[in-house]
Amino acid sequence: MKKTALIFVLMSVLTACTKDITKLNINPKQPSKVPSYSLFTESERVLDSSLCSANENLNIFRLIEQQWTETTYLNETNYQITYRKQPDAIWSEFYTGILINLEKAKSLMVTDVTDAGTRKNETAIADILEVYSYFYLVTTFGNIPYSQALNINNPFPAYDDQKTVYYALLTRLDTDIAALDASAGSYGSADIVYGGSPASWIKFANTFKLKMGIIIADYDNVKAKATVEAAYNAGVFTSNSDNAIFQFLTTPPNTNPIWVDLVQGGRHDYVGTSGFINLMNPNSATQDPRLSYYFAPSIANGVYVGADNGSGNGGIVYSQFSLPSGPLLTPGSIGTLTNPDFPGDMLDYSETAFYLAEAAARGYSVGGTAETYYNAAITASIMYWTGSTTGVSDYLLLPNVAFATATGGTDLQKIAQQAYIAFYNRGWDAWIESRRLNYPVLLPPPNAVSAFPLRFTYPINEQNVNVVNYNKASSAIGGDAVTTKLFFDVH
Template sequence: MKKRILIFASLLTLAACKKDLTSLNVDPKNPSSVPSYSLFTEAERLLTNTVTSPSVNLNIFRLIEQQWTETQYLNETQYQISYRKQPDGIWTAFYTNTLQNFEKSKQAMKVDVKDAGTLKNETAIADILQVYSYYYLVTTFGNIPYTQALDITKPFPKYDDAKTVYSALLTRLDADIAALDPGAGSIGGADIIYGGDVTKWKLFANTFKLKMGITIADSDPATAKTTVEAAVAAGVFKSNDDNASFQYVASPPNTNPIWVNLVQSGRHDFVGTSQFIDLLNPNKATQDPRLPYFFAKSASNSIYEGADNGTGDGSLAFSDYSLPGGPLLTPNATGTLTNPDFPALLLDYSETEFNLAEAVARGFAVGGTVESHYVAAISASVSYWTGANPTPAYLAQANVAYATAPGTTPLEKIAGQEYIALYNRGWDAWIVNRKLDYPKLVPPPNAFSDFPVRFTYPISEQNINKPNYDAASSAIGGDLVTTKLFFDIH
């Protein structure tokens, strides 16, 4: 009897061992397949972090646009983009992280999603965000890998002509808009921006189409006109309720990257520039209502004070100047961009109204007047930041009212106020500034180059994809920060 029990126990042990051996082939930390919705959510997060982050290794456009300056390490303020290899960081952030994850999510959707209508919607939404991602690449570098970019069989992709890529993106966006069906299902809660609301995504796509059209208004006015007018006819943002907002959470790891880089890390050497804060607080008297939401008062004298751009060398005390966000970057300070859960914007109503103002100024048939859209744009920005509409007195101030605002042309007046409204969206401020050449930014002392109108290609591309890099550099007129891109012709 005892012998039988031992044999039975041994058989059980062997059976158990056989089952365990099979399970050892599964790595729970590296699954062989990932659900499409997980890939989509991660791609949304990575994309939003990229365009929002203030990291000196990635997104330095608040410094280039002189909304912020540095008090100690001046490399980024002085346009030294090779020191921390920001071009490599941007390239990786978009190609390796964002675009690849959206592409993988689209492929996984073909397996995960059984309903044809839902699949069509989810694929279109992911593709819209790929178009959005490529927009920033092509307006930052010029010619870029596109047709071969996400093909794993092409480890050394060729570069496509920037203007051709842009045209392809507009065609792709139109196809996505046509594919969206509000009557069918979608990705739901995996979409942090709109919760899978297909109607909202259609509105987003048309509003982004308006933006893309306005971007090429100088270089290709005919295409810009037809693109803008078609987008507006189809419907664009009408209020801040339409904003494409990504809501971060209060606890790591999914926190606002501004909080991560400035508060969690204890970094205090980013302060407002005197130029930018003086725009918000002329003569230290007529304060812009957004100022307390953009910056804290200086710790040393309790006033809003900016540092002259690019003058810090380690001798400036950050406590003498206004830091971004709430008082002394206090975590959870109500209403400031340094909150861990402060949301990020990918596209907003204020920017839309500025684009419409510009469209009217250029003679496009979009309705309204330059002034009506200009006022609506400023009002939307103030309302977003403060929670209240601007007062008539504020809108009537000489530096704000359309008739008396700085600038000698309608486009300069628009650009001057859009520069303020695009605070916290430095990448977009840089695009608008290059297109409209306003406001005029004085180079920082000891700048490493002239004002960068593009970023040079990554060092990694120069090393491992040299033939295609060389061809692209030659095609655009040289891999220099001063080489103007296809949309920037003035």
């Protein structure tokens, strides 16, 4: 069966003349049966779009992480996460837009895919994306529906313990890795990320296992060490060529969500914060090579300048500050953040090298030193964004960047500082990092409605509909508040 990348309409239009009037009851644009591979493609698209989104109703993590701030409406900057019901949007997007489709794809493969090796690979890859999706739910909310989730016959699923879910995901990941066969077939072009390469998905799964392992290092060092070392020995990302990238298209509806939210939506009320831009541009002699790829110079004066976090609400004009953008055309770079085809990034080598640097700093056996991996991580991030190594050597020698002298009192803080910069456009992951490592220190804006959010509260719909299980989950984690720490956040 020939598979093409984005196939969402699978039935041809009925001819105008027909004697069988019952066919008029069939909507050709809403097929009653969808192939498994198209559900997989759609799941990849929705997942990447959710992680990359700049929509104030869904993904506000760049604002929470103070990479951006708002100039007009400060609800999200001030941590008002229920004002636009972001928890409800995340919950719905992941459970009904991603996980349900992946689960349905796996069930349809039984009849869709005749080759046993291909079916086994496709099932394992779909399950890896389920693990990946649940990871973001459990690290955002804590206890979540898991063992009873995705069952349409059970509209009121119980919530599972967050640690239990997390460890179960690690077990599933191991099972999926063992099931993958690099010599067998897979999704082909229906897989936008890796073109159906089982070998690439094996490396992705091992790298994600490394990530999951390091995140629990302060909670369960024994488990973390064993997980990280096993993943490293099995083979993780070693260069940017391994990156898990979703390539958006230049035409709707499969465009870069940042373009949709900011350009197509005509929004100019997100600007860089002074804290983030000053970190990258303390003075003209030490400018981070990525700065011009993260932001555009201010319209008013042509320099890079950020607004103080939370200083908007009519008090500042966006043209005075740097908007999210980048160079219009730089050969070898990934382009402009606000281009319709700017790619989404699920997992990359820079992130991997930072985790390996942390692992080395903790004494894990990962084949290198903290400094070596730290330098590799920064280099990979600069190369990913700019397409060049220009400026890398000079940047790594700066006193506030060089590992021996970098800002931060400990090795982990030095790593966290640079990872924070590299996680630009990965606000969700930056939030996970800053919570577990407590660095850099992000002070709430002057009019914040709460302390720095350590989790998202449960959706209002869950509070109103799945009341009994919501109450049990809230009690189990210590209260449904943004200040309730999740299990991996022990500091």
